[in-house]
Amino acid sequence: MSDYTPPVDDIRFVMNEVADLGDLLATERFGHVDADTIHDIVAEVGRFMVDVVAPTNVDGDRIGAQWHDDGSVTMPESFHTAFQGWVASGFGAMPFDSEFGGADFPWISAIAVQELFTTSNMALSLCPLLTQGAIDAIHAHGSDEQRATYLPKMLTSEWTGTMNLTEPHAGSDVGAVTTKAEPNGDGSWKITGSKIFITFGEHDLAEQIIHLVLARTPGSPPGTKGISMFLVPKFVLDADGNPGERNAATCSSIEHKLGIHGSPTCVMQFEEATGWLVGNEHDGMRNMFTMMNNARLSVGLQGLSVSDRAYQRSLQYAQDREQGSAIGAPKGTSSPIIEHPDVRRMLMTQRAWIDAMRCLVYTNAAALDRSDAAADADESRAWRELADLMIPLSKGICTDVCNEMTSLALQIHGGMGFVEETGAAQHYRDARIAAIYEGTNGIQAADLVGRKLAMRNGAVLTELLDTFDQRAATLADIDGLGGFSTQLSAAVATARTATEHLLSIAGTDPRSLLGSSTPYLRLIGTTVCAGLLAKAAIATTDAEGYDAGFLAAKRESAAFFGEQILPTVNGLLPAVLSTSDRLYALDATQLL
Amino acid sequence: MSDYTPPVDDIRFVMNEVADLGDLLATERFGHVDADTIHDIVAEVGRFMVDVVAPTNVDGDRIGAQWHDDGSVTMPESFHTAFQGWVASGFGAMPFDSEFGGADFPWISAIAVQELFTTSNMALSLCPLLTQGAIDAIHAHGSDEQRATYLPKMLTSEWTGTMNLTEPHAGSDVGAVTTKAEPNGDGSWKITGSKIFITFGEHDLAEQIIHLVLARTPGSPPGTKGISMFLVPKFVLDADGNPGERNAATCSSIEHKLGIHGSPTCVMQFEEATGWLVGNEHDGMRNMFTMMNNARLSVGLQGLSVSDRAYQRSLQYAQDREQGSAIGAPKGTSSPIIEHPDVRRMLMTQRAWIDAMRCLVYTNAAALDRSDAAADADESRAWRELADLMIPLSKGICTDVCNEMTSLALQIHGGMGFVEETGAAQHYRDARIAAIYEGTNGIQAADLVGRKLAMRNGAVLTELLDTFDQRAATLADIDGLGGFSTQLSAAVATARTATEHLLSIAGTDPRSLLGSSTPYLRLIGTTVCAGLLAKAAIATTDAEGYDAGFLAAKRESAAFFGEQILPTVNGLLPAVLSTSDRLYALDATQLL
Incomplete structure (x- = not known):
């Protein structure tokens, strides 16, 4: 018995009333899916998670992933049972191409499955999560042969996937990758280098692990433009397509971490490991962005x-x-x-x-x-x-x-x-x-004020804010939501002021732009949350198929957010409007 | 070598320029102390902490306190060395009564020593901290004989002290104490009961541990009014005043905690342990408040x-x-x-x-x-x-x-x-x-809006806010501090609005008062910090005896706080002004 109650109604409500699932399923692309099927599956996934996965969470923390001298990593026994159940369930394949065993469901349904898995056991959920990423990359950029060879087993999670990007002393700086790839002359490559922070880089839950590895080919340009992506299986496949010879891709240690002990964070050594190029040479970064x-x-x-x-x-x-x-x-x-x-x-x-x-x-x-x-x-x-x-x-x-x-x-x-x-x-x-x-969230903030704000010179955001103004007007006429309405209007005005300021300095003062990015992300993110909760609150007046008490709770929760949490955005505005002068006023000795 | 740099100048600056150490030392009570002596001692303590204590911090975390089947608790070896150094230094006795070996220094000097110890090793610092509390209680409420018997060794930390308050299922509810005290007829008592969360309740750093234990005497009234305080030594003293027979006060386990692994958090069993009343019967709670x-x-x-x-x-x-x-x-x-x-x-x-x-x-x-x-x-x-x-x-x-x-x-x-x-x-x-x-900080917030705001109907706070208004006016005329001035005035106005509101509902709506207490504490606390930083910033214009770069750094730091952190208080006001209605709108099923 688990202490976890899957929020099945909450997910259904948000899918239907906030994320407009009905409109999505009315498209030709997803015409084969109906909402009730998705909700039924979410409920079924919820039962599976409560029974099978949620009880394993504590084992992940206390036993954790264990590294052994021979380079193997063993997982808690309960993880094996849970993961076998997951493979048998087929839930992981839902959003993927039916050609390879998926059901072509929309991504939002995969998000619901992920939510329930992650809530049940965050550490274990990273294994299918990384596998999904690898599936995306191979599906988008792999050759037909690679897709046919690897995807069916990965969709079921029988084979799991990893992303090998970070190197010692490179961190978020992908351009600093030094792992080498040299052609073997037969279409395969020899991959040599070290990678760190490789989630589920080694484990004993699956018979095969498919590593996607960023590396440099001979003579490639420096920086991110010279990086290519390679598929390096833990076991090179034999003539029948089954895991054969052990590849020289090994785990030399795992990290001792603050949390998610049940997720092995591996240091991986590739020593002339055999790999195959995924997509074009030098397109490694672009391929990565597919998954990002x-x-x-x-x-x-x-x-x-x-x-x-x-x-x-x-x-x-x-x-x-x-x-x-x-x-x-x-x-x-x-x-x-x-x-x-x-x-x-x-x-x-x-x-x-x-x-x-x-x-x-x-x-x-x-x-x-x-x-x-x-x-x-x-x-x-x-x-x-x-x-x-x-x-x-x-x-x-x-x-x-x-x-x-x-x-x-x-x-x-x-x-x-x-x-x-x-x-x-x-x-x-x-x-x-x-x-x-x-x-890191600092990088997210930089992405927001850089790339994302630059889209149509901020109009993508300001048009979203326009819809929130309309919702604020609607809220004003609903019993008990007047306070939310007032605060939403005020927050949108604050968000506009902040946005106009950043747009005005974006070209001239990148240091202040980035210096303001974190309070700006919090300000905009909180406002967007409130704008979406406004939609939820409005929906509670006429949504059908929910308990009255449930709808009342959704309305109260939204009103509480609007009245008591949302106003904090106004307190962030001065930091957003500040220049970076004070941030750089002190040298390192003065900072100490 | 340690990675820690004691902030000796920062402490001197705050003592002198913000906390008005000079005024304090001009009193008759502390006329025997001069500021330079305090600053010299702080610098000396800093060197001791860097050399001896700071390097032990990691051992506390990785090795930690270890409980053994015989009820003993052993500490990392490096803790022994550091603690012996601490005992030898005599720094712990500084603020205490010279009659028992102290130096009658003001408490602010003990705070500086504590800061440096805690920064060096928070877990180990809890041992002298609890000892200080026990010294305070025995000094204020013990008999002359108890003071003479126990205090000298406790002032040096040769003997350490504990506070035994919490019982299983009682938590912060001191009135629920059930531990019994029965008179032996010879002036001593038999103490029987279980206590939890007893910091340094058992360890091997000192030859003796003096437990102060809250318990109920026969026929005492229910609740906090029936609680008395007892002194229960780990070893009953022999005729010469040395630790003799082992008392029946034992540690049955220690907690496995998120942090401060180097501080043993003990479950203590008192099984007809021998103890002596401290102060009057039924005054246990009052005695406790002495230390609080x-x-x-x-x-x-x-x-x-x-x-x-x-x-x-x-x-x-x-x-x-x-x-x-x-x-x-x-x-x-x-x-x-x-x-x-x-x-x-x-x-x-x-x-x-x-x-x-x-x-x-x-x-x-x-x-x-x-x-x-x-x-x-x-x-x-x-x-x-x-x-x-x-x-x-x-x-x-x-x-x-x-x-x-x-x-x-x-x-x-x-x-x-x-x-x-x-x-x-x-x-x-x-x-x-x-x-x-x-x-808990929730209890602190309740204390603030309850007892503390009630003092002179809020005037203690509003008079403090008056001084901040004066400082805001002064800041306005200092180069580069205009923004801080503006924000300080605004924050004080916000604090006044919040305070007037809570005072207006204090007698009629305790639920809303308490419901607003946590955002109010953050609002007032941040404003008070800013008001004190304003004093620091003003002092940088004419303070003598500091590097120019140091003073510039203090001013920048204060200005950054005032301009970019302080304004967040304005975003908290709506939560403070709200009623508790939304907090209670949902029942437990709706909350889920």
Whole structure:
């Protein structure tokens, strides 16, 4: 029995009422899918996660991935059972090409599966997540033979995938890659180099691991333009297409980390390992970018997922734990702490942010799908721009907020939250990586004020803000949502001021632009969350197929966010409007 | 060699220019102390901490306190060396009564010693910290014989002290204590019960441990009024006053915690242990409160200390780590990440908050000292009220902010921050307890809007705000501080609005009062930090005895806080002004 309740109705509500699933499924591209099927599958996935995956989360933390002298990495026994169940379920193949065993479902349905998996066991969920990325890259850039050879087994997760990008001392600087690829003359290449931070680079859950490795071919130009992508299987396939000879791609150690102990973070050594070029030579970076939006959205989703698991635990604790007398309770009686106002605030803050994050991530996913399903190039581009704008918000906001929400959930436990046995601390630790990997949140902020704000000179964002103004007007006429309306209008005005300022300095003062990027990301991300929650709140007035109590809760949660969380954006404006002068006023000795 | 640089000049500056050390030492009470002596001692303590204590921090985390089947708890070897050095140094006795071996120095000097110890090794610093609390209680409430018997050895830390308050399922609810005390008829008592979360309840650093234990005597009234305090030594003293027979006070286990692994958090079993009443029967709670202000201030100080250690580490990393090209640097060159604007923001945010926290904690300590040193009861009461007002701010703000600052410090490390070997994660984990113990920050917020705001119907706070208005006017005329001036005036106005609102509902709507307490604490605490930084900034125009570069740095840091951090208080006002209606709108099923 698990302590996790899959938020199946919440997902259905956000898909239908906020992310406009109906419109998506009305396109020709997804005409073969109906909404009820998606919701039924989500419910089924939820049951699977509760029964099979969620109970393994604690093993991941306490036993973790274990590296051995022979270079092997063994996973907890319960992970094996859960992963075999996952492979058998076929859920992982849902969004992929039916030619290779998928169901051609929209990405938003994969996001729902991912949410439930990640909430159940973030560490284990990284294995299918990385595999998805590798599938995307091979599908988009691989040869027909590569697709036919590798994708069917990867879609089922029988074979898993990795992304080998970072090198020691290179970090986020992909252009600094030094791993070498030399042609063998038979179409294959010899790959030599070291890679670090390789998630699930080695493990014993699957019979085969397909590494995608960035490397430089002889005579290639320096920087990112000289990088190519190679497919390096753990076992070179034999004539029948089965894993054969062990390739020289080995794990020399795994990291001792703050959290996600159940996810092996490998140092990989490629010593003349045999690989095959994926796509064109020197197109490695472009191929990488294929996966980047999906990967960043999925990491944003991790913020939502871990927040939800931590929240559910804290809600249960707040109901069980008795301490002090609630206001109005007979003196000397003990009340559940959920009755205390400050505990309520911690719970409502989590509830509201979780709703907000779900709106953000699913709307972002739907925009990717709409771009994919668009009838023409202009429509596709418009959706793509919206999706691109939202990616750094989904990634940056959800992962920063998750650090705060898992901290609130821990705080509700009082001293017990600091004791590892309670489980609250694991979420706090696990969550902390999400603001770092797939591009630190600083990089997300730079992406927002750089590439994303530059799209149509800011119009992609300002047009979105226009729709929020319209929603603010609608909210004003709904009982109990007047305060939300007022704050949404104010926040949109703040967001416009901030945006106009950054657009005005973008060409002349890049240092101030970047210096303001992090408070700007928080400001815009929070405003966008509120604009989407406004849509949710408006929908509660006429949405059908939900309990009245459920709809009332969605409305309250949105109103709480609008009235009490959203106004914090106004406090961020001075930092956004500041120049970078004060940031650079002190030298290193003065900083100390 | 340690990676820690004691902020000796920063402490001297804050003591002299912000906390008005000169005025304090001009009192009769502290006439025997001069400022240079204090500063010299702080510098000497700093050298000791760098050489002896700071290098042990990592052992505390990796080896930690270890519990054994026989109930003993052993500490890392390096802790023994460091603690023996501490005992030999005599620094711990500084603020205590000269009758028992102290130097009668003001509390602010003890705070400086504590800051340096805590920054060097938070886990180990808890041992002298708890000992200080026990000294305070025995000094204030013990009999002459108890004082003479126990204090001299405790002042040197040869004997350490503990506070046994919490019981299983009682948490912060002290009134729920069930541990029993029964008279032996010879002046001693038999103590029986279980206590949890007992910091340094058992260890092998000292030959003796003096437990102060809250328990109920026969026929005592229920709740807090029936609680008495007992002194229970680990070894009952023999006729010569030396540790003799082992008492029945044993450690049955220690907690497995998120952080401060080097501090044993003990479950203590008292099985007819021999103890002696401290103070009067039923006065246990009152005795406890003697220690509470000091203890809460010290925990606030922990927030400052751990932030500083984490910051110094991140500053070093930002200078060493090269990645990407800084704006304006030749394309293709690698720059230290300290050159990137967003990294600068993370560093300046830490620098400014650390300065702010130091102003807050030392000013709070000085107010305690001034109350102690006051010429008459009215003056003493006035300083006491100011100190009391600041206690929940020091504790709540510094510990919440520390969670954020250690997170920023970790973030600067990128993926390496999530790898435990880097050390950044230890600070993030260690810090997390400070917002919980010595009264959770929710309890601090309740204390602020309840007891503290009620003092003279809010005038203690509003008079402090008046002085901030005066400082804002002064700032307006100083070059480069106009922006700070404007924001300080605005923040004070916001603080007044928030305060007037809470005062208006305090008698009629306690639920909304408490529901607003946490955003209110952040709002007021941030404003008070800014008001104290304003004093620091003004002082930089004419302070003598500091490098010009040092003073310029203090001014920049204060201005950054005022212009870019302080304005966030305005975004908190709507939450403070809200009623608790939305907090209670959802029942537990709807919250899920």
